[in-house]
Amino acid sequence: QSVLTQPPSVSAAPGQKVTISCSGSSSNIGNNYISWYQQLPGTAPKLLIYENNKRPSGIPDRFSGSKSGTSATLGITGLQTGDEADYYCETWDSSLSVGVFGGGTKLTVL
């Protein structure tokens, strides 16, 4: 069981908006930066969001991140079929002294 909790799956129609939550504790999300990754089938993860809400160069502004207390949220607007993927949150856990990932959320664009 992952230290960070994500919903196993979410779905929405093309063009709509979806949010993916990541819940943790004060030892991880509460006191450390969070990042988000997209993993398309059969490929390596790709960084979408770093330091809670920053987008690397080349990531469209359809993707956004936010953090409040011990939870974080990834938002995706204007959904496209190409957004179908697994999404992971990640941060450092100061109590466990280890990097931790959420269990992943599978996004289906209906």
Added chain:
Amino acid sequence: QVQLQESGPRLVKPSQTLSLTCTVSGGSISSGGYCWTWIRQHPGKGLEWIGYIYYSGSTYDNPSLKSRVAISVDTSKNQFSLKLSSVTAADTAVYYCAINRGNNAFDIWGQGTMVTVSA
């Protein structure tokens, strides 16, 4: 643009040592401020942080792996390596190398290599 490529045996016998290398191209492994990291993904499962080596040479690994991890750098070959000892079937996974370039995230990843532990 920095790119990473994992290499190493795809099949390892139980109790032996898994050895993988990550070759860095388009940049220097001696770059300051970077964490050269190994991450794995069990089949059909989520991601697991294995450990990293900092540009200064200091290393840190996941306590859950019970000190079976060794990460090193070879600056002459622009590579960093992972050794995981006493492997079992539970170590069967896709192994990724990745870089944290000081932005608290893994912004560059290798394509991953599948390693199977089996007799």
